[in-house]
Amino acid sequence: MTTDKTLSPPPLRGRICLVAGATRGAGRAIAVQLGAAGATVYVTGRTTRAQVSEVGRTTETIEETAELVTAAGGEGVAVPTDHLDPERVRALVDRIDREHGRLDVLVNDVWGGEHLIGASFGKKTWEIPLDDGLRMLELGVRTHLVTSHTALPLLTRHPGGLVVEVTDGTTEYNATRYRENLFYDLAKNAPVRMAFGLAKELADSGGTAVSVSPGWLRSEQMLEAFGVTEATWRDALEKTPDFGVSESPVYVGRAVAALAADPDRNRWTGRSLSSGQLAGEYGFTDADGSRPDAWGFLVARETDDQASPDSYR
Numbered sequence: 001m002t003t004d005k006t007l008s009p010p011p012l013r014g015r016i017c018l019v020a021g022a023t024r025g026a027g028r029a030i031a032v033q034l035g036a037a038g039a040t041v042y043v044t045g046r047t048t049r050a051q052v053s054e055v056g057r058t059t060e061t062i063e064e065t066a067e068l069v070t071a072a073g074g075e076g077v078a079v080p081t082d083h084l085d086p087e088r089v090r091a092l093v094d095r096i097d098r099e100h101g102r103l104d105v106l107v108n109d110v111w112g113g114e115h116l117i118g119a120s121f122g123k124k125t126w127e128i129p130l131d132d133g134l135r136m137l138e139l140g141v142r143t144h145l146v147t148s149h150t151a152l153p154l155l156t157r158h159p160g161g162l163v164v165e166v167t168d169g170t171t172e173y174n175a176t177r178y179r180e181n182l183f184y185d186l187a188k189n190a191p192v193r194m195a196f197g198l199a200k201e202l203a204d205s206g207g208t209a210v211s212v213s214p215g216w217l218r219s220e221q222m223l224e225a226f227g228v229t230e231a232t233w234r235d236a237l238e239k240t241p242d243f244g245v246s247e248s249p250v251y252v253g254r255a256v257a258a259l260a261a262d263p264d265r266n267r268w269t270g271r272s273l274s275s276g277q278l279a280g281e282y283g284f285t286d287a288d289g290s291r292p293d294a295w296g297f298l299v300a301r302e303t304d305d306q307a308s309p310d311s312y313r
């Protein structure tokens with residue numbers, strides 16, 4: 001006897017997404033996981049196979065990200081874009097409008113300021129080169145504002161759109177903790193407030209806006225800094241046991257994809273969320289089957305110096 005099983009279509013089939021800042025790290029993983037759920041995903045960044053951004057990395061490109069989206073089951077579209085240039089962003093949004101007439105999900109993950117922060121942590125504001133500090137704000141705040149200002153008229157054309165502001169740290173964690181660099185602190189807290197404000201503005205169109213933070217992210221740059229790969233990352237635990245609570249970019253990618261596929265996601269609007277928190281809600285895991293909660297661990301360690309990363313995986 002045979003059983004006829006009808007497979008459910010991918011939950012995001014037919015949805016049009018824009019992941020701004022998808023060259024590598026969280027942005028790339030978010031784009032790929034949206035693609036795995038069936039979405040068409042426009043991916044942007046400044047590093048292409050023909051051009052390298054100020055970050056200086058040549059190992060990841062937006063073309064490769066688009067190919068990974070397509071390989072995952074979606075449709076990836078790479079569009080080189082400098083999100084500090086309103087005209088370039090307008091051309092991007094016009095293209096999405098021309099090709100699909102809608103935008104369902106906007107992910108603001110533009111950053112690219114890692115090369116500016118290394119030696120400046122722990123320094124006073126007046127000890128940090130002013131140009132470096134202001135550049136962080138341009139990359140982490142102005143880019144998000146330019147993108148939202150330009151893309152939201154298209155996103156609100158149809159009810160129920162989703163805006164995700166990707167940042168570093170949740171409201172609960174950052175409220176009483178200083179990130180050791182005023183410019184960085186502002187750049188990473190601003191997206192949380194942006195999501196809060198946009199939630200109010202999107203309410204009339206039934207839209208949702210949230211901020212989402214990964215925990216200790218095993219990005220390409222982080223793995224290189226520890227001298228390991230994603231396959232061998234546990235080798236770093238001997239010197240840095242706390243790295244045991246780190247997470248792969250897949251984790252935050254699955255978090256955003258779960259949000260996008262949730263018909264009741266508006267219950268989160270205006271809130272600051274983390275990948276670990278959303279994993280508990282939606283039941284997904286990291287690529288290795290674990291459910292790390294880096295922010296929970298950091299809070300616990302402040303009151304219990306015996307807190308173990310193993311308890312938060």
